[in-house]
Amino acid sequence: MSAPKILDLGSLKQACKSCSLHDLCLPLGVGDEELQMLERIINRRRPLQRKDHLYRPGDRLHSIYAVRSGTVKTYTLTDDGQEQITGFHLPGELLGLDAISDGVHPCAARALETTSICEIPFDRLEELSVRIPGLQHQLFRIMSREIQTDEQFMMLLGKKASDARLAAFLLSLSTRLGMRGFSRTEFNLTMSRNDIANYLGLAVETVSRLFTRFQNAGLIEVHRKLITIYNLDGLQVVAGAQPVEEPRCCKGQCEGDQPEGN
Amino acid sequence: MSAPKILDLGSLKQACKSCSLHDLCLPLGVGDEELQMLERIINRRRPLQRKDHLYRPGDRLHSIYAVRSGTVKTYTLTDDGQEQITGFHLPGELLGLDAISDGVHPCAARALETTSICEIPFDRLEELSVRIPGLQHQLFRIMSREIQTDEQFMMLLGKKASDARLAAFLLSLSTRLGMRGFSRTEFNLTMSRNDIANYLGLAVETVSRLFTRFQNAGLIEVHRKLITIYNLDGLQVVAGAQPVEEPRCCKGQCEGDQPEGN
DNA sequence: CGCCGCGTTGATGATCCTCAACCGTTGTGG
DNA sequence: CCACAACGGTTGAGGATCATCAACGCGGCG
Numbered sequence: 001m002s003a004p005k006i007l008d009l010g011s012l013k014q015a016c017k018s019c020s021l022h023d024l025c026l027p028l029g030v031g032d033e034e035l036q037m038l039e040r041i042i043n044r045r046r047p048l049q050r051k052d053h054l055y056r057p058g059d060r061l062h063s064i065y066a067v068r069s070g071t072v073k074t075y076t077l078t079d080d081g082q083e084q085i086t087g088f089h090l091p092g093e094l095l096g097l098d099a100i101s102d103g104v105h106p107c108a109a110r111a112l113e114t115t116s117i118c119e120i121p122f123d124r125l126e127e128l129s130v131r132i133p134g135l136q137h138q139l140f141r142i143m144s145r146e147i148q149t150d151e152q153f154m155m156l157l158g159k160k161a162s163d164a165r166l167a168a169f170l171l172s173l174s175t176r177l178g179m180r181g182f183s184r185t186e187f188n189l190t191m192s193r194n195d196i197a198n199y200l201g202l203a204v205e206t207v208s209r210l211f212t213r214f215q216n217a218g219l220i221e222v223h224r225k226l227i228t229i230y231n232l233d234g235l236q237v238v239a240g241a242q243p244v245e246e247p248r249c250c251k252g253q254c255e256g257d258q259p260e261g262n
Numbered sequence: 263m264s265a266p267k268i269l270d271l272g273s274l275k276q277a278c279k280s281c282s283l284h285d286l287c288l289p290l291g292v293g294d295e296e297l298q299m300l301e302r303i304i305n306r307r308r309p310l311q312r313k314d315h316l317y318r319p320g321d322r323l324h325s326i327y328a329v330r331s332g333t334v335k336t337y338t339l340t341d342d343g344q345e346q347i348t349g350f351h352l353p354g355e356l357l358g359l360d361a362i363s364d365g366v367h368p369c370a371a372r373a374l375e376t377t378s379i380c381e382i383p384f385d386r387l388e389e390l391s392v393r394i395p396g397l398q399h400q401l402f403r404i405m406s407r408e409i410q411t412d413e414q415f416m417m418l419l420g421k422k423a424s425d426a427r428l429a430a431f432l433l434s435l436s437t438r439l440g441m442r443g444f445s446r447t448e449f450n451l452t453m454s455r456n457d458i459a460n461y462l463g464l465a466v467e468t469v470s471r472l473f474t475r476f477q478n479a480g481l482i483e484v485h486r487k488l489i490t491i492y493n494l495d496g497l498q499v500v501a502g503a504q505p506v507e508e509p510r511c512c513k514g515q516c517e518g519d520q521p522e523g524n
Numbered sequence: 525c526g527c528c529g530c531g532t533t534g535a536t537g538a539t540c541c542t543c544a545a546c547c548g549t550t551g552t553g554g
Numbered sequence: 555c556c557a558c559a560a561c562g563g564t565t566g567a568g569g570a571t572c573a574t575c576a577a578c579g580c581g582g583c584g
Contacts, residue, residue, distance in 0.1 A: 076414075076417065078502075079502040080502075084417040084421055086413045086416060097409055098409045098410040100402050100405075101403045101404070101407035101410055102410075106410055107413070126395070126399060126402070130398060133388070133389075133392050136388065136392060137388060139402070140388070140405070141362055141363045142363070143362075143402070143409065144361070144362035144363035145363035146409050147359055147360045147412060148363055148364075148368055150409060150413065150416065151338065151348045151360060151369070152338075154348060154416065154419060155338065155340065157416060157419035157420050158346065158419050158460075158461075158462070158463030159346055159463060161571075192530070193531060193532095194530080194531095198420075199420075200420070201420030201421060203572070203574075204530090204531080204532095205531095205532080205572090205573075205574085206572060206573075207531095208531060208533080209572095211531095211532090212532080224530095224531085224581090423539075424540070454563090455562070455564095456563095464540080464541090465542075466562090466563080466564095467542085467563095467565080467566095468540060468541075469563095470564050470565080471540095473564090474565090486548095486549090486562095
């Protein structure tokens with residue numbers, strides 16, 4: 001790679017403590033001096049540009065990664081070469097945990113926008129977590145959390161209708177962004193409609209229609225990539241609903257029955 | 263519980279080494295004397311009867327569990343009280359890893375048949391894995407594996423049609439049973455059709471129809487709970503197929519167009 | 525300026541869910 | 555021992571949701 005000296009080393013050594021993902025990344029539950037040990041094994045990488053790969057399926061696991069800023073999507077390729085997105089990763093979230101079992105990345109990871117990343121060599125992380133029980137515990141917790149959210153997502157795909165999926169997706173973004181200080185009600189969709197549809201197991205057209213339906217129902221407003229949420233509770237209702245149950249917010253309301261039309 | 267002395271303590275102390283799940287459970291990658299340390303913290307529980315709960319959502323995490331024999335299903339309750347099955351756990355597989363992050367079980371676990379279980383107190387397991395790096399590594403691997411299979415399952419629910427889901431489900435059972443010495447081609451479905459449908463995000467009727475379709479196509483034979491797989495490769499093809507693509511094995515073949523009828 | 529990618533909208537159709545009836549098995553009580 | 559009910563599973567008919575195909579609008583970029 002032999003990157004030109006784009007980053008000055010001073011900023012590279014900036015402490016994890018001051019990192020915006022301070023409370024979501026690993027350090028939680030780790031003491032001060034231990035935090036320093038952790039910092040010493042963490043490398044800052046040159047920022048990824050949009051569409052750059054962080055790793056590809058089949059790459060050997062060297063490190064796990066934490067998103068500092070930007071967005072990364074992870075995806076697998078199906079038997080016939082189609083892409084299936086397995087997750088979008090926002091600042092403060094870890095990537096690559098699924099590679100530990102085989103020592104090889106089963107997914108690809110790709111930046112959706114300019115993205116900066118912390119790299120944590122896994123072998124050194126393992127050594128360290130033997131010496132710092134709090135760190136080990138934290139790693140268990142993080143992996144457990146991922147299993148848990150995956151299970152929730154299985155429920156989404158298995159039981160919920162299209163509108164509930166999209167609503168839940170927006171709420172998930174809202175919550176995760178809100179947790180680290182961004183606005184919960186106004187943010188950019190860094191991924192394409194195609195990516196959203198792929199992730200939620202829907203067709204692009206369906207996602208598009210749902211956005212307009214949500215907008216007509218007054219739940220949100222969409223301007224290209226910019227989402228403004230007007231009614232978080234309303235979205236919750238849509239997200240919670242089971243398929244074909246009680247009438248959903250935007251079933252009777254915006255199915256096209258409104259006299260005032262478009 | 264003060265269980266009556268149904269089990270003699272001798273058999274309780276039977277070593278993990280001789281356990282049928284020897285290579286799938288924790289011990290892999292752990293030395294002999296370390297295996298003994300592990301055995302000392304593991305408790306054998308009285309067998310669960312069908313429909314007994316191992317834990318319920320909201321229960322505090324005391325232990326994680328390994329299935330020794332039998333089957334356990336884990337499920338969550340949706341907002342409106344419906345059950346969503348998150349997994350079926352066969353001998354040699356671990357349960358409860360999703361509870362580590364919050365210290366509380368987000369799922370319920372329930373026996374589908376008479377089932378014997380090993381109980382591993384989690385706090386002691388954590389202590390031990392600080393002292394036995396190989397154990398820590400193994401735990402990371404097991405959790406990583408679960409994340410990985412969850413991701414695969416997301417793809418199943420998001421991208422695959424009903425027949426591919428069921429085929430993949432049967433293949434998963436076949437592989438997992440085969441890995442520990444059971445027949446890959448003939449086994450009992452310990453779960454009800456309802457459970458299968460729930461798990462795969464389908465209606466019971468659909469599952470039922472698919473079984474007969476698979477059977478008419480000569481892929482399998484079904485007699486109530488007993489499944490016999492005649493054509494593993496054929497199932498692979500069905501499982502790999504994307505929805506609405508090239509004609510699937512049992513689309514033209516058994517859609518009812520066969521002159522010879524049933 | 526024109527092309528291209530992305531997103532939106534409309535029409536059509538297939539998959540799969542729902543509702544309903546039926547059948548075989550299991551278990552219970554007379 | 556049989557009758558009956560309860561349950562799980564199967565099969566059929568109809569319909570809703572959502573995918574597909576197609577066309578169009580819009581913004582960005584060469």
